[in-house]
Amino acid sequence: MLVALTVFGILLAWIALRKKTLAKATTNRLMRACVFVEFLTLAGLAALELTDAPLSTWRFVLCVACTLTASGAMFYWLRRMRGCASATAAVFVFSALIVSEVVVYACTLLPPIVEHGFAAALVLLQYPCTLWARSREKAHAIDALTPESDYFSVSGDVLANKKFLSATAIGIACMGAVTGLLRGYPDGLPIPFSPVTRVAYGLLVIVVSAVVIALVLKRFESVMTVGFFILLEAVACLALILFSAFPHSLDIGAVLATTLNALMVSFVWYITIAFMSAGWRDPYYYAMSGWIVWLGSRAVARVALLEIYPLHADTLVLCAVMGSLIVLSTQVVFVQFLGISQVVAHNRAQTIREQAAAAAERRAADAARDTANADGSATKAGEGGTTPQGTLAQGAAKESILARIMGLDQQESLTDMRQATLEHNAQEIGSQFMLSEREIEVLALYARGLTQKRVAEELYISPGTAHAHIKRIYAKTGLHSRQEIIDYMEKYAS
Structure with missing residues (x-):
């Protein structure tokens, strides 16, 4: 994982420095390549099972390649969900988690060589799934709930949402470290499941995921914000208790520890979609950032435990560290969440005042045109106002360093904003004229x-x-020039 994340870190820096946005054709080719290489790595792992020779180096290389390409395929599916409603994203990620648990459990019942071959065949199913997805309704077009104080909210204050996303990144990093420590409790080595505890883990993940989906569909607004962090905190604390209560049967505690890991996977998927929707950088930037924050914290904690435990085998200290990280992860999010309502209320009031002032200025300007000194009055009326450019500059100045790192800062030019608007308007026109x-x-x-x-x-x-595409666009829309297209966008699609 650490090797794979290092590669992602290099790609992340390249995207950030070059402000690169991948074209859709590029992402499609990248997806097909990831699926193909992932298939080859799984087939290679199956082939290694046929030999008795110790091929640990090759196995390591194949596992790194599989981790990279499987992650790349996941990024593609998350990218397709950007701009969707909160409820749509929640149903998507937890349904995927449920299906994956069933598939993974089926694989554990097979001999290793058959297991890898079966997984390789499943990987290839992504090809027809991509074609199927393209023929279906886009995720952002699905009418579903987005609570006002949720990650996906577009009606609330933008800066408040950025702060919440930044705080969530810190919370996820802390919880990722807890997950890494719990999965290797107490010495960093894997904890083997018994048949009973393996089934218990799978059923628990499926039941919890189904309950979350049900609560989201019943419009419980705080489920995917503080509610989910409370759930993660509870699962982590219960895992600590079970490890302490059954020190000779660690697989009992591992049921909760692995459940925590699975829930974190789906939650990071969910947050990644939110970052893709809120930020202006390329969607893969946010996907790789999420992987580095979550899986990097988990991997570093696990490796640290492997190295430190032989030198200082004290489970009491380890439990205290994990407990502290659990508290820190939730409190950071809770404090930020409590401040959101105040910020949103303040900014709403400020917006109302600005709108009222702008309306008063327009009325004054209209009246001034009917008087002899219209020019002087109009100039005076505009002196005290705040220009959109000034407001934009003030907002950019308030951006936090963390928000900039995560690509949630203000775009560096109005050109980027105009590009995003045109893409949205093109989608609207496409829906109107069946493009x-x-x-x-x-x-x-x-x-x-x-x-x-x-x-x-x-x-x-x-x-x-x-x-040929442009000619068909003209034919379908009844428009006859680029300017007519732009005028139509501004009038009907914006």
């Missing part, structure tokens, strides 16, 4: 002012194909 997915991509780029040749380069298609 294909590729035509929507072409429309968004063409509306930005790109030539047909540049559109072709961005999407890795020929100029002739780009020209």
Whole structure:
């Protein structure tokens, strides 16, 4: 995991420094490559089971490659969910967790060589699933609940949501370290399950995931915010208690420890979708950031436990450390969550005041035009106002360092914001005129002012194909020029 995360760290730095945004064609090719390489690594692991020779180096290389490519495939599916409602994301991630638990349990019943072969076959099913997903309704178009104080909220204060996401990243890092320590309690080595405890773990994860889905669909608004952190805290504390109560049957405590790990996986999926929706960087930036924060904390804690335990085998100190991290992870989130309602209320009141002031200025300007000194009055009326550029600068100044690192800071230019708006408007027009997915991509780029040749380069298609797409867009929409498209977007799609 640490090797894989190092690779992700390098890619993360490259995306951040170059402010790179991957084109959709690139992400599709990357997905296909990840699935294919993941299949090859699993087939290679199956082949290693046929030999008696100790091939630990090859096994390690294959496992690193499998971790990288499997993560890349997950990033693709998370990317498809960006912009969706909170309830949609919750149902998605916990349904995926339930299915994965069933599949993983089935694999554990098979001999190793058959297990790897079965997993390799399942990996290839992602190819038809990608085609199926493209023919279905987009996730962001599904009408579902998004609570006002939730990670996915767009009606609340943007800065407050950024603070909450930043605090959540800290909480996830602390809980990730707790998970790593619990999974290797007390010496860092794996804890083997018995058949009974393995079934108990799987059933517990499925039941908890189903309950979370049910609560979300019943519109319990705090389920996926502080409610879920309380759940994680409770599971971690119960795992500590069971480890202490049954020191000679560690697999009993491991049921809760592994359940905590599974729930953390789905929660990080959920938060990653929120980051993708709230931030302006490429979606893969947030996916890799989430993996590094969560799995990096878990891996470092586990490796540290392996190294430290032989030198200082004191489980009491270990339990105290884990308890402290549990408290820290939840309290950071709780404190930030309590402040959100105050910030949102304050900013709403400020927005109302600004709107009232703007309306008063417009009325004063209208009245001034009917008087002889209209020019002087209009100038005076505008002196005390706050320009949009000034407001934007003030907001950028307030951004925290952590928000900048996580890509939740203000965009560095209005061009990026305009690009995001055009992409959204292209989606709206695509829905209105039944444009294909590729035509929507072409429309968004063409509306930005790109030539047909540049559109072709961005999407890795020929100029002739780009020209054909633009002709079909004109035919379907009844518009006849780039300016007409832009005017239509501003009037009907914004």
